[in-house]
Amino acid sequence: IGMVQSLNVSVASALILYEAQRQRQNAGMYRRENSMLPEEDQQRLLFEGGYPVLAKVAKRKGLPYPHVNEQGEVEADAAWWATMQAAK
16 A cells, blocks of 8 residues: 555656646746846856766866757867867
8 A cells, every 4th residue: 555655646746747847838938038047058057967078078178168059969160079079
């Protein structure tokens, strides 16, 4: 009986979180243009959170963070990648 009650609580929690996310999505709260954060801060957070190893290396080498597109891909030129791959 204990496992069933625990499962019921887990399922109920998941449903509540899903519904909250669905309502926020429908209200446009997850659209980047509606964010209260400036675009520069959004890009920094996306890069540091999505690519922590690259962010650490870029910071160590003093490189600016590249743009992260809508698909979450890093958009950087060949020179940036070459500098990232260079020793030291």
